[in-house]
Amino acid sequence: MDLVRTSIERYVKLTDPEWAEVEPCWKRYSFAKGEFISHAGRVETRAYIVEHGVQRMYHEHDGNEHCLGFAYGNSWSGDYDSFVGQRPGRFQVQALTESSLVGIERIDLLRLYDRIPAMDRWGRLIVEELIQGRATREIEQLTLPAEERYRRLLKRSPHLMQLVPQKDIASYLRMTPETFSRLRSRVL
Amino acid sequence: MDLVRTSIERYVKLTDPEWAEVEPCWKRYSFAKGEFISHAGRVETRAYIVEHGVQRMYHEHDGNEHCLGFAYGNSWSGDYDSFVGQRPGRFQVQALTESSLVGIERIDLLRLYDRIPAMDRWGRLIVEELIQGRATREIEQLTLPAEERYRRLLKRSPHLMQLVPQKDIASYLRMTPETFSRLRSRVL
DNA sequence: GAGGTCGCTTGATCTGGGTCAAGAACGCTT
DNA sequence: AAGCGTTCTTGACCCAGATCAAGCGACCTC
Numbered sequence: 001m002d003l004v005r006t007s008i009e010r011y012v013k014l015t016d017p018e019w020a021e022v023e024p025c026w027k028r029y030s031f032a033k034g035e036f037i038s039h040a041g042r043v044e045t046r047a048y049i050v051e052h053g054v055q056r057m058y059h060e061h062d063g064n065e066h067c068l069g070f071a072y073g074n075s076w077s078g079d080y081d082s083f084v085g086q087r088p089g090r091f092q093v094q095a096l097t098e099s100s101l102v103g104i105e106r107i108d109l110l111r112l113y114d115r116i117p118a119m120d121r122w123g124r125l126i127v128e129e130l131i132q133g134r135a136t137r138e139i140e141q142l143t144l145p146a147e148e149r150y151r152r153l154l155k156r157s158p159h160l161m162q163l164v165p166q167k168d169i170a171s172y173l174r175m176t177p178e179t180f181s182r183l184r185s186r187v188l
Numbered sequence: 189m190d191l192v193r194t195s196i197e198r199y200v201k202l203t204d205p206e207w208a209e210v211e212p213c214w215k216r217y218s219f220a221k222g223e224f225i226s227h228a229g230r231v232e233t234r235a236y237i238v239e240h241g242v243q244r245m246y247h248e249h250d251g252n253e254h255c256l257g258f259a260y261g262n263s264w265s266g267d268y269d270s271f272v273g274q275r276p277g278r279f280q281v282q283a284l285t286e287s288s289l290v291g292i293e294r295i296d297l298l299r300l301y302d303r304i305p306a307m308d309r310w311g312r313l314i315v316e317e318l319i320q321g322r323a324t325r326e327i328e329q330l331t332l333p334a335e336e337r338y339r340r341l342l343k344r345s346p347h348l349m350q351l352v353p354q355k356d357i358a359s360y361l362r363m364t365p366e367t368f369s370r371l372r373s374r375v376l
Numbered sequence: 377g378a379g380g381t382c383g384c385t386t387g388a389t390c391t392g393g394g395t396c397a398a399g400a401a402c403g404c405t406t
Numbered sequence: 407a408a409g410c411g412t413t414c415t416t417g418a419c420c421c422a423g424a425t426c427a428a429g430c431g432a433c434c435t436c
Contacts, residue, residue, distance in 0.1 A: 113309070
């Protein structure tokens with residue numbers, strides 16, 4: 001669980017007694033390739049940090065899948081939107097590779113928020129960071145042509161191309177697999 | 189400043205001594221029609237609550253303006269992205285009508301976060317709500333055709349059509365003013 | 377109230393990317 | 407290693423929405 005403490009302490013410092021209270025709340029969860037971590041329509045009760053593996057989050061509508069993002073490294077995973085709002089989720093989160101996540105139940109997190117002010121602050125800082133990432137992505141969607149978005153993604157996460165199906169990257173970049181395929185052969 | 193206390197207490201309760209500390213941090217700011225509240229490239233030092241008036245937030249790129257949203261009612265205004273990240277802003281916020289905003293300096297807000305745990309929690313809840321709104325908007329962008337997005341906006345904020353130029357609504361709905369004009373005459 | 381700017385409309389034309397379709401290549405499963 | 411499903415590629419065609427252009431008001435300034 002060092003991963004968790006490191007993750008949290010990138011934002012706020014915890015005393016040892018505080019950590020003693022935080023630590024037992026986190027549990028490890030394993031998912032096989034293709035397995036779902038969050039299901040659309042269900043209220044998400046856990047938030048996760050990725051230990052290893054890659055997951056995709058997507059929205060499904062009329063049989064079309066719209067990929068909103070990937071999780072890997074030590075980032076967040078799970079349907080954070082449903083988790084904070086405690087409303088039926090509008091996204092699916094699926095393991096694209098065999099994955100190990102470390103998760104906390106909402107009820108436990110709320111208790112930590114009440115008992116440890118640093119954790120409340122940590123919650124704020126995490127969401128503030130999330131919102132900045134969303135803004136960056138929205139700007140890129142608005143202003144960059146498809147090819148440039150692809151180049152930036154390649155630069156930012158070169159390994160992603162090896163890890164996830166191209167159709168998901170195409171969807172994430174807001175284009176069809178056909179267009180993406182043509183773009184790649186053109187750019188390469 | 190009752191507006192502020194009401195706004196805050198929709199999320200967390202404050203004791204009277206706490207409010208006595210919070211209240212003097214907020215000041216009223218007035219903007220003429222067309223005036224800028226936040227400028228791209230500058231670090232935003234204040235967060236605002238709208239007392240009255242309408243503002244638009246937009247991103248400029250190659251001379252094109254992309255409207256990201258409007259603020260009115262008792263909602264937030266200002267470049268929250270730059271405010272939380274304390275990085276040069278990527279958005280402009282402009283008063284579309286004469287506006288009165290109530291604002292707090294970041295340094296004051298941070299002090300309140302340190303001294304009053306309820307305020308830290310309030311900061312978290314505010315951003316959690318923001319992020320849910322963004323998710324909703326992103327889903328609408330992805331799944332709804334232009335016409336349906338227009339209908340929803342009409343339904344959600346019918347007064348907006350009277351308050352802001354149609355070109356801004358067109359931009360918000362991600363289409364050109366020409367397309368928007370044709371769509372309106374078709375739908376009406 | 378004359379002139380100018382800006383916003384809105386309407387028409388004609390163009391095009392990036394989507395759709396449909398078919399084949400090739402890869403990687404599961406048995 | 408054979409068989410099947412999924413993913414990727416390539417080609418032909420199509421269309422929603424962008425672009426270009428022109429005209430009309432409404433509003434503001436001088």
